[in-house]
Amino acid sequence: MVQEDLSYKDKKVISIGTVSELTGLSDRQIRYYEERHLLTPHRTSRGTRKYSFSDVERLMEIADKREDGVQTAEILKEMKRKEERQDRDLRKKMLQGQLNAHFRYGRK
Structure with missing residues (x-):
C-alpha cells in the first residue's frame, strides 16, 4: 500500500524520539519490540525509523501487557x-x- 493512501493513523511519519516521549518507553525498549517483531517501523533511505500513530497505540498496549507480566x-x-x-x-x-x-x- 502506498503511504499516501493510508489513513493519518497509519502513516509512518513519527521519529523514535517522539515515540519515546509519547509512550514513556526508551529508544532501546522500542527497538527491542521491533526486534521481537511486535511492530515494524518504516525505514527511510538513510535507515531512520519512522512510526505511525497506530504504532504508538500498539506500543502502549505492549507496555501495559509487559507491566502485567506478559x-x-x-x-x-x-x-x-x-x-x-x-x-x-x-x-x-x-x-x-x-x-x-x-x-x-x-x-x-
Whole structure:
C-alpha cells in the first residue's frame, strides 16, 4: 500500500524520539519490540525509523501487557491470532458481499 493512501493513523511519519516521549518507553525498549517483531517501523533511505500513530497505540498496549507480566512471545502470538481473526472476518464479509451481489443481481 502506498503511504499516501493510508489513513493519518497509519502513516509512518513519527521519529523514535517522539515515540519515546509519547509512550514513556526508551529508544532501546522500542527497538527491542521491533526486534521481537511486535511492530515494524518504516525505514527511510538513510535507515531512520519512522512510526505511525497506530504504532504508538500498539506500543502502549505492549507496555501495559509487559507491566502485567506478559512475555513478548505471548504478546506476539496474541497479535497474530487477532490479525488472523480480522483477516477471516474480512474474507467472510467479502464473500457475503459477492454472494449478495450475485444472487440479487437483476432482481428488483
